[in-house]
Amino acid sequence: MNDELSTPLWLLSPLAVLGASLMLALVIGLTLQRFRIPKLYGAVIAGLLLGATGAGFIDSALLTQFQELLNGAAALVLFEVGRKMDLAWLMRSGRQGVSLLLGTILRGIAATVTLALLGLPWGAAIFIGSILIAVNPVIFSSMVADENASGTSTFATANMVGLSNFVALLALGVTLAWTRSRGIGEHGDFGSELMRQGGKLVVGAAIAGLSYGVYALATRLCKVPATLRPGMLLAALLIDLGLCSVTAASALLSLLLMGVLLRNVEKRDNVFQAQLKTAQDIGYVLLFLMSAALVDFRQLLHGWTILAALAVFAARILATRLALWPGSAWSMRKQNAMALSMCSLVSYGGLVVDNTLNAYTGLDPASTAVMGALLALNVLLAPGLTWLGLHLAGETYRGGSQ
């Protein structure tokens, strides 16, 4: 009987595969860190070794089994992004807030125009451009945590990550409605599609309000310092995520809003520090491992898509740098650093945080290929450039004497 099994037993357990992958990512990452190479590259290498590029142990089918777990990891990351959004500062800091908003919008426009100039249909270019507004929260948050970055440009960039995801989500709602209304298959007209996408956002916002209310009530019933109640926060985040899942609401908006509410509405002792840090650290590795696993490196070697992806990457960085020009709070060096730190991008699945990690399937083959190349480059290049940006800003710290 045993002789008939050609696959090792542990490979039949998706949980064991996931655990082994995580272990490999951490071992490689922590080893790399000793040589001052970003830890996140451990996840990249593990993902490439075990995913589509390498052994093929991790694929979409396996990830589907862990959708809830991955969504949970995403929840922690997105909540953290929302928690870093300082609305009062964004609205009252004048040039600073305006330049960050401008950077967000210009980044999308620059990506769209570049893609169109490269020959993609305008519809696809706008659709991809709306996704490319967003900065990848996993890459940025993970790098900030690993490099112990703290300072004014890190603060501003963290605000921009939240802002960019929020704006990208709104833009995607419109472009998705437009694309679906004209795409292959069954979908309705633009108006009804827009209502459907808008409805997801409204329900997501309502769920955030409800979950935050539950959390606020729980903390007031049990008057203990914030350091003693991380479990309550985790519970509220899970409620939020679960409700978004069953109602098909926008989990990204909902979790972002949870963070924003905690940061900006809650007044008394709302400041959570390291309580969720360990979980977040694992979340970063897990999510990035999966992203890397889905990259088929061989695709990059074909055709013009790699050049197109590089052009879009460069256009986004330049557009962000241009938009930061009016900001008086940051020196030229910090502005350059911030533009680099905000180079990463997200996938369609990363913005939607729903039951699919796969790319949107309604695009033409050329656009799909470019998006694939962009995501591959994002996995390979963005952690390094973000790391470089944080170091260029001079806001990283390793302790000890200077």
Added chain:
Amino acid sequence: MSELMNDEALARLKDDAQAQAQAVSGQGPAHLPDFKESTVGTMGIELELMVLDRLTYDLFPAAPDILRLLDKHDKPWVHTPEITTSMLEVATAILTSFDEAADQLEHIRTTVQQAAFEVGASISGGGAHPFQKWNEQRIYPKERYFASERKFGYLAKLFTVFGMHVHIGAGTPDEAMRLCAWLTQRAPLFIALSANSPCWQGEVSGFCSSRSNVVGAFPMSGILPYDIRTWDDFRAHFDELAGHGIVNSIKDFYWDVRPKPEYGTIELRVLDTPLKPVYAAALACYARELCLEWADQPGRWPTSTSRELYIWNRFNAARDGVEASFIDPETGGSLPAAEAIRADLARLAQRSRDPGFGRACAVIEHLMKDGGQARWLRAHLEAGGGMNDLARMASELFEDGAPLG
């Protein structure tokens, strides 16, 4: 001829300043400048301020960016970096009254607060941050501070504490030494009044001024030796220590009260940075009026030369704040510090020529209400607030601009 003299004098001053700067940075030989003549009773106030993260209210290494923005302002006061990047120092111009001090400190507060907000930070008073970890602090990127770190090791980062220094014009160098001796005797009362650092590294310390204990770790902390009675005595003392390589400039003396020859002042250094700028103005005026009173009694020196008595008074004031007991070194009698302060204020109010001194006295009376600033903070903790919230509360007190809070 007189133009030539002026040029010579200017050149000498420039050389002196250069030698002093090199001595302070450790790049040149030991140097003690000549004591500059000044007007008795003029004052200046230095405040070391906390730079805070607007989310966690932990210390935030944004001082270099804030200082860069402040460079663009045309203003009568100055701003400088401090040893770690979450600290910044501001210093007023020469002041002559309570109202002038309060106005200028308020201008400083609004300007610094605005610059801090622009870069995404908050500002706070207070003598010590309640939960910062010393090992997470970053040395300000300047050779002088790196040299301090090499010299003092972890003490350099541990020195991320926030004090208020009051400069008072002393007139002549010898008079500066006499006023130093007198003000040293009264220094514990200023520790008591300004004490507002009840927490240290995330714990309630049991002291109203935890900051006061940090300074004691430095080898040159303490007080002016009682046997130093003239500027020449002090210069001889400096030369002896410099000969051993112990000091290189006046900044190496971490005394509670020290002369500051390049300004022509004596410097009271024991105060926690107050939670509100107006408290700083009032406390500075109290110190100034004491000096004016002693200046009017030429040749008179303190009778007590007991170092232990001073240390005991200092310890009590740091532990209990305005509720401390105080042994008056002149009479030997023990009394509550608050009583000693009230007696001083009543006596000084009789002779003060500062029209705002009455208002300064009212502010100091406010500082003695409900156990003083440290007790106000402790009460917030006892009501259920955490350490982060304590830092938030202190920051909001500093930033709200209301006169007393």
